[in-house]
Amino acid sequence: MPAASDHNSSPPAISVKSLAKSYGEVEAVRGVDFDVEPGEVFGFLGPNGAGKTTTINMLCTLAKPTSGSATVAGHDVVRERDDVRRNIGLVFQDPTLDGYLTAEQNLRLHAELYGVQSNLVPARMRQVLDMVGLWERKDSPVATFSGGMRRRLEIARGFLHSPRVLFLDEPTIGLDPQTRRSIWTYIRELKEAEDITIFLTTHYMDEAEWCDRIAIMDHGQIVALDSPEALKARVGADTVRIHTADDEAAIAALAEHFDLEATMSEGAVTFRVPAGEEFVPRLFAELGVPIRAVNVSRPTLDDVFMSYTGTSIRDAEEDSGKARSRAMMQMMSGGRR
């Protein structure tokens, strides 16, 4: 393996070409192309029904592509199914633990199914359970676990056989904000601890910030693909909100002195401008209306989604009839960095 140390020339962990899948009339995935580099945390972001799970199922050999091709860990997902399966770990969107069994029995079963060397199983099991903080609970039946604990156990299990690529389909769906945050912490830690590529999906916009790169998916197509930072930069303008002594005058002055179109929104004069932070000093110097407070916000991924699809992700969600936990998304959004 001469090229193993050279990251740039090593083959992609996942390579996808014009991959498509139809269920009868429904075109769930309409030809997507992307590569995921080894060691990357790559996120698929999109509203419910965008085709994320379908894409994962094809990459995991659980669904046959209608057209196109894909390789995972260097193996073709159609022709070399077994090789793909040996090299991947999977955490499904819906839980797949056996509630009757204990955490340890669930892991042992997995190790046996994957043919992990028996003499290494105890140490490895201890390690993955430690990583997700469940070692103390290893003898409890999974039925007694909370949603977050089950998720963590599933992540540990997906990790148990040292896969080269770990797929996580909506790992944080339906969990409370704290648990979601801790799940993400575990995912990042696992990634640091081992040489692994992580491919995951989420429909929580704010979570994409944990990814190295994200692909935004809508209606079965990738509409944008880059690092979260770059995507936001591409949207360009920051949003500036100011509270002034005389809002009417401020709006007029903005139009006159800076050629900016401002509106009233939530009791503040709101306008968009590139490099908002650098703009603030000029604003104070030249506006001519006393300013009481300023707030500059960088573009969010919601703005990114909006700029590529013309609709906010929440509306897209409602379209597909699954407006989940909007309040939760609002609570979480913009909190990190």
Add this chain to the structure above:
Amino acid sequence: MSTTTDRAQTAGPPPAAPSPIARVHVPERSIASELRAIKIVWKRELIRFRSDKLRMVTSLVQPLLFLFILGSGLQRLSSTSTHGVNLKTFIYPGILCVSVMFTAMFSAASIVWDREFGFLREMMVAPIRRSSIVIGKCLGGATVAGIQGAIVICLAGFVKVPYAPVLILEILALQLLLAFSITAFGVMVAARITQMQAFMGVMQMVVMPMFFISGALFPVAGLPAWLAVLNRFDPLTYAVDPMRKLIFDHIHTNPLAQKVLNPGVTWFGWHVPGLLEAGMILLLGIGMLGIAIWEFTTTE
């Protein structure tokens, strides 16, 4: 947990791994790995059965009712026609078969649960053959049903069936065979029927008629023609009949009772030997196992 959260937020250099990493790898598929998979799928059925004490008790209720309530109740009515043989002894093989059958179907139903609760996917995506999963399931279900049958076999003494070692072993083997075939049938059905309600419906529709037609509760000679035809097409007939033959070989009766109660299954007057009957059960089981495997390999 707070420290770990902080660490991720700063996104600094990778944290030191908590312990040296026990790296493992997944070997290429081999016969050994398939056998290991079959074994663990089988073992899971046993673990689940063991933790389900209630099921063990409830599934005993039915055979007890049949044997001791129905059997004792009808005994007085039928005492002349059984020619001195206890009615409970006569229906015992049939009751054993039906209780094995019910348990086997319930075991197979676990595949429907597994699908509903997602665990089936965990097995389906493992780097093993689908056939290993199906075989493991069938063997597991057969073992569980076999254990249930063994408990009913323990009751033999109460219905005047002697605890002769050879007899007990033969009955045990026969009921294991039946348990396997019925589980295979159940798994085959479960491959197509994905809802528990529907599965239970099919089970009721199949098990009860099979039970009543099989001759579990009546001798198979001298039946009305239409019932005789149905009876000969009922697979369960070929499990009950050899078992009854074995039992009647080991009890002391008069020839008349033998002739009336244990006439043996005939095809156009030809007496079907017990070994052939057992062979048919086995072949049916293997056939249905094959179909079940085919069904699971061809679905996504």
